[in-house]
Every structure is written in C-alpha cells, then in structure tokens.
Amino acid sequence: MSYLVSARKYRPATFDTVIGQSSITTTLRNAIANRQLAHAYLFCGPRGVGKTTCARIFAKTINCMNLGERAEPCNACESCRAFDEGRSMNIHELDAASNNSVDDIRELVEQVRVLPRVGKYSVYIVDEVHMLSTQAFNAFLKTLEEPPAHAIFILATTEKHKILPTILSRCQIYDFSRIRVADTVKYLRHIAEKEGVAAEEEALDAIAQKADGAMRDALSIFDQVVSFCGNELTYARVIEDLNVLDYDYYFRLVDYFREGKVAETLLLFNEVMGRGFDAGHLLAGLGRHFRDLLVAKEPVTAQLLEASATIRDRYLQQAREVDASFIFDALLAVEQGEAQYKTRLDKHFSAELTLIKLAQLVEAKKKTLT
Numbered sequence: 001m002s003y004l005v006s007a008r009k010y011r012p013a014t015f016d017t018v019i020g021q022s023s024i025t026t027t028l029r030n031a032i033a034n035r036q037l038a039h040a041y042l043f044c045g046p047r048g049v050g051k052t053t054c055a056r057i058f059a060k061t062i063n064c065m066n067l068g069e070r071a072e073p074c075n076a077c078e079s080c081r082a083f084d085e086g087r088s089m090n091i092h093e094l095d096a097a098s099n100n101s102v103d104d105i106r107e108l109v110e111q112v113r114v115l116p117r118v119g120k121y122s123v124y125i126v127d128e129v130h131m132l133s134t135q136a137f138n139a140f141l142k143t144l145e146e147p148p149a150h151a152i153f154i155l156a157t158t159e160k161h162k163i164l165p166t167i168l169s170r171c172q173i174y175d176f177s178r179i180r181v182a183d184t185v186k187y188l189r190h191i192a193e194k195e196g197v198a199a200e201e202e203a204l205d206a207i208a209q210k211a212d213g214a215m216r217d218a219l220s221i222f223d224q225v226v227s228f229c230g231n232e233l234t235y236a237r238v239i240e241d242l243n244v245l246d247y248d249y250y251f252r253l254v255d256y257f258r259e260g261k262v263a264e265t266l267l268l269f270n271e272v273m274g275r276g277f278d279a280g281h282l283l284a285g286l287g288r289h290f291r292d293l294l295v296a297k298e299p300v301t302a303q304l305l306e307a308s309a310t311i312r313d314r315y316l317q318q319a320r321e322v323d324a325s326f327i328f329d330a331l332l333a334v335e336q337g338e339a340q341y342k343t344r345l346d347k348h349f350s351a352e353l354t355l356i357k358l359a360q361l362v363e364a365k366k367k368t369l370t
Helices: 022-033 051-062 078-084 102-112 134-145 181-195 201-211 215-229 235-242 247-259 262-274 279-296 309-321 324-343 347-359 361-369
Strands: 040-044 091-095 122-127 151-157 172-175
Touching: 022 051, 022 172, 040 051, 051 078, 051 091, 051 122, 051 151, 091 102, 102 122, 102 134, 181 201, 181 215, 201 215, 201 235, 201 309, 215 235, 247 262, 247 279, 247 309, 247 324, 247 347, 247 361, 262 279, 262 347, 279 309, 279 324, 279 347, 324 347, 324 361, 347 361
Parallel strands: 040 151, 040 172, 091 122, 122 151
Antiparallel strands: none
C-alpha cells in the first residue's frame, strides 16, 4: 500500500471535521439547508487554514442527492461517491498562480456553459485568484456577475487586498482565521492516536507553534518529525529536528536579566550560538517571550497564552516574579536591539550589546530612583 501524507489522509471530508473555522462552516451549512446559495464566494485567509477544503466540501454537499438534516452529505449517492473517488464532473479547480491569462479565463467561461451530468451544480474553485492579470479579471467579470443558474464560483486567496473592488462586490466574502495552537494540538493528538504514535504534549505544542496557524503545515511537520523520531515524539527530539530554540533558554535568560548576571547571560548566549541558532532569531524569540510574560501577569489576559499546560505554568510562575515595569523596559530594549541588529555589520556583537543592556535594566532602574 502506497504511503499517503497526513495532510491528504486526514483532510476533512465534512463541515463537522473542519478545524478552527466553526463560524464559517455553520454559515455555509445554514445557507445550504435554507437553499440560500450565492453564485460567487470569496474565501480569504492565510495558507493551510482550510479554504480549498471548505470549497470542496461545499461543492460535494450541495450536489448530494440525499442531504442529511444538518446539511451533511450522505456519502452514498452517486454524486457523493464520485466526489470521494475523485471522478466528479461537478467540481472544477483552476490554479490562478499558473493559469492567469485571458485565454485561461476564456476557456473557463466556455466550460461554465456546460450543464452538470449528475447533481444540480457545477462548482468552479479558483485558487490564488489574486494572481489573475487585470485583463483576466475583466474577462471574468461578466460571467461572475451573471453566471448560469447551475454555476457557482468559489475564489480563494491569501491576499484579498490585491483583488479588484469590482470582483469583491460580486462575492460573499468569508475571512478564514489562523488556527489556534490549542486546536492544532488537539487535532495532532487525535492523529497521533490514530497512527499509533506516542507524543508528549510539549512536542505537539512545538509542532503547532512552528506551523503558525496553518493546519496543513502542522500535518507536514508531524510527518517529518515522525520520520525523524519514530513512533515516540519527545519534546527534546522534536525541537532538535525542527531546529527550534528550547523555551528553557528564554526562561533562564530572563532570570539572569532580573539578577543582573551579565557574565552568565553572555555564556548562555554563546551556548545558543554554539548550537547553530541565529542571533536575530534569539532576539525575536525574546521579544515574544516578554510579550507572553506580560499577558501572563493578569488573569484576564492569561488566556491569550498559546502554550502547553506545563509551559503555561512556567510563564505564570515567572510572571509573578517580575515587575510589569521591567517587562515594558525589556520589550523596548529588545525592539531597539532588533532594529540595530539589522543595520550592524557585526551582528553577533550587536546581539551581545542588547543582552548586556537587558541584564543591566534592574540596576539602571535603581540608579534612576535614587
């Protein structure tokens, strides 16, 4: 049996299985149930969050011959089976990144006139629609405004601002959001159980953080680390494979800053550099760490922390040990340090100066108060 990557193997097949886009899937499901279908939709949002997946589920659902009560496809009728087996003639996909000319759109417009063989609707999914040329957009405009009754267009893009206002005005617009770390971890845990992989919570959290809100990326990274680690994913092995800097370094650095330990700070920085990490990456991570400490200071904002339970507890503990004024000063110092880092020729020395400044914040504050 041929190997199938997780992003394809576990691709959602119904609205219920789409992760992190409940408001959109609910709206689409209600529109189908109430027979209030628009002729054109625009799905916007970051890559890997489910735009094309939702478009395919939508196309399958509206063509189902025995639709369920909650507007879920039956998976048994001829139309559903054709969708599942990849032989449906009711769904047409165009990648505008490589098919963005006037001739490509004219060919699509000619195809729109053909009635569907099975089911009621022909659904045309245009990925990366913002990459169509201006001439192609103009050629598409009339058909998009007044398509045949059987035709529905779903345009998908990661850059809504590049789409002409005349196109936007003719579409129902759905904005997909980044998938939260907690939702990604939960889904990865489900997949790990299905695949017989034992995974630490912190390991899955590291994968979710690396994916940055894109479920497709998270599943690709999951496959990668399973190839590296085998069927047991530990936090240490995962961050080694992904070349991610351990949270522990940031917690230790902040402790050194609070205690004014310049020498220890420089030695730890040297250790990080010895492991092959980029100094700019360290500074950016420090900025993120101080931001997380700031939100951890107050119970009302602590919910904004996107981390596993163990790491979250460490943030809450360290946040109790540092003053808010120290965090604000540190954030400012990191911001200035990052700006200087980008312009300095000796970047290693530039990063060291920022770390020294951070380690002297408490002492400098005492001098200004006296």
